[in-house]
C-alpha cells in the first residue's frame with residue numbers, strides 16, 4: 331500500500347492530484363491521509379486519480395508540523411504502507427526527514443519521475459545542473475515529488491472518505507502570526523513564471539512585469555541581486571541559492587543568465603529571454619529569444635497576450 | 644548559549660559539473676570546495692551574532708574525510724570557537740544526521756543549526772533527521788532567528804508567505820536567506836585558524852538508507868529561436884502552437 335499525504339485547504343490543489351497520480355503509478359494501491367477543511371464530496375474526487383480511500387482528520391492543524399508528523403505515522407501504521415508520498419513542499423521539508431528516522435525508511439526528496447527499471451528514482455542534484463538516480467535500501471520508502479514533474483491523470487471514479495480522529499498530540503512549536511499576501515500564485519507550484527533582473531533598473535519598474543504575469547496568470551520571480559537590494563521580496567529569488575523551479579514557461583527579462591541563476595530555472599520546459607545584449611549568456615539556455623529593451627518588449631508582449639486571450643474566448 | 648552549526652562541503656558555484664566511472668560518481672577533477680553557502684552565510688553567521696550578544700560558544704561540525712579540513716578552517720577563520728570532524732564519508736543524509744546526533748546527544752547544545760539544504764544534493768533532510776534522533780523540535784526554513792531567555796523566536800517560510808513561531812531551547816533550526824549576511828574572514832582570523840586544533844571523532848556504526856547509483860546531465864537546448872521585438876504576436880503564436888505552453 332502507498333500512503334499519500336496531501337494538503338487540502340479550500341479544495342484540491344494540482345500538487346495534490348499530481349502526488350495521487352504518482353502514487354497510483356507505483357502500483358500498490360493508494361490511501362490518502364489529509365487534514366483541513368475540504369469537504370468529503372471534493373476529497374472523494376481523489377479516487378479519480380487513483381486513491382482507493384481517503385482519511386481526513388479535521389482536528390489536525392497544517393501549521394503544526396509535529397502534529398502532522400504524528401498524523402502521518404498513525405495513517406502509515408493503520409494502512410501498513412510501505413511507500414509514503416508527499417509533494418516536495420515546505421511541509422514535506424519539515425516532516426519527511428523526521429518520518430524517515432521514525433520509520434527507518436529511506437527518503438528521496440524532490441523526485442521528478444517514477445522509479446526506473448532498476449528501481450532508482452530521478453532527482454535534481456547540483457541545484458538543477460544534473461540528475462541523480464537514487465535507490466532506497468530500506469524496506470520502506472518515502473518519496474517527495476517535485477511539483478509540476480508529472481501531470482495529473484484521471485483513471486477511475488470517486489472513492490470513499492472516512493473522517494478519523496488520529497489523536498495526534500499538539501507540538502511544541504507555538505504559532506504567533508501568519509503573513510500571507512493574498513491572491514499570489516506560489517512560485518514553486520506555478521506553471522508559468524515571469525522573472526526579471528537588474529536590467530529593470532529599479533523596483534518602480536516592476537509594474538510591467540506584474541502586468542505581463544497577470545495577463546498570463548503567471549507567478550513573478552527575480553534574480554538574486556534584485557532580492558538582495560530589496561527591490562523584490564526574498565521568496566521571489568530563484569536560482570542556485572534561491573528557489574528552484576520547473577514551470578512550463580519561464581520568461582526572463584533583463585537577467586544575464588549567470589550559471590547560478592540558470593541552476594534554479596533550467597528545468598523549465600520552455601525559456602523565453604528578453605535582453606538588450608545579444609551576447610547575454612542566457613540566450614544559450616533559451617528556446618526563444620528577443621534582443622530588445624525590456625521597457626518596450628514587456629508591454630508589447632503583454633498586449634499580444636491579451637489580444638490572444640481575447641481571441642480565444 | 645551553546646550552539647552547534649552543521650557544515651557541509653559543496654563544490655564552488657562556478658564548478659563544471661561532470662561525472663566519471665560510467666556516470667556513477669562526481670568528477671572532482673579541478674573542483675574547488677567551499678562551505679555550503681546556506682551553512683556559512685546564514686547558520687554560522689547567525690550563530691556568531693548570537694554569541695557576540697549573548698555570550699557562549701559556537702562549535703562547527705562536519706562529517707567528512709581529512710581532505711575536508713579546509714572548510715573547517717574557513718569556518719574557524721570566520722569566527723567559530725571549535726571544530727569537530729566525524730571521520731567518515733557522508734554516505735547519505737541519514738548516515739550524516741545519525742553521526743551528528745550521536746555526537747550532540749550528551750552535549751546539551753541550546754541550538755543546533757543547519758543550512759536549509761546543500762547546493763550539491765539539495766535534499767533538505769539532515770536537520771529534520773537530527774531533530775528526530777534527538778527528539779527535539781525542528782523549525783525548517785527559518786529566515787529570522789532571535790533569542791529571548793530560553794525562547795527562540797523565528798520567522799519561517801511557508802507557501803507564499805511567512806510565519807512567526809516560538810519554541811523553547813533546545814531546538815534544531817534550518818536556516819535560509821534573510822537570517823544573516825555573509826561575513827568575509829579577515830587576515831588575522833585566517834592566520835589564527837591555520838594552527839587551531841581540530842577535533843576528530845570516530846564514526847558510529849550506521850547503515851545508510853539511500854544510495855546514488857547513477858548521474859546524468861541534462862541534454863543541452865537546441866539553438867534559440869530569435870524573434871523581432873516588433874513581432875510579439877509571432878512569439879505568442881509560437882508559445883501557443885509550437886511550444887504549447889499557453
Ligand SMILES: Cc1cc2nc3c(=O)[nH]c(=O)nc-3n(C[C@H](O)[C@H](O)[C@H](O)COP(=O)(O)OP(=O)(O)OC[C@H]3O[C@@H](n4cnc5c(N)ncnc54)[C@H](O)[C@@H]3O)c2cc1C
Pocket residue numbers: 526527528529530552553554555556567568569570571572583584585586587588589590591594604605606607610622623624625656680
Ligand atoms: C555563490 C553564489 C550564488 C549565487 N546564487 C544566485 C541565485 O540563486 N540566483 C541568481 O539569480 N543569482 C545568483 N548569484 C549571482 C549571479 O552570479 C549573478 O550575479 C546574478 O544572477 C545576476 O543578476 P542579473 O542577471 O539580474 O543582473 P546582471 O548580471 O547585472 O544582468 C542584467 C542583465 O540585464 C540586461 N539589461 C540591461 N538593461 C536592459 C533592458 N533595458 N532590457 C533588457 N535587458 C537589459 C543586461 O544586458 C544584463 O544581461 C549567485 C552568485 C554566487 C557567487
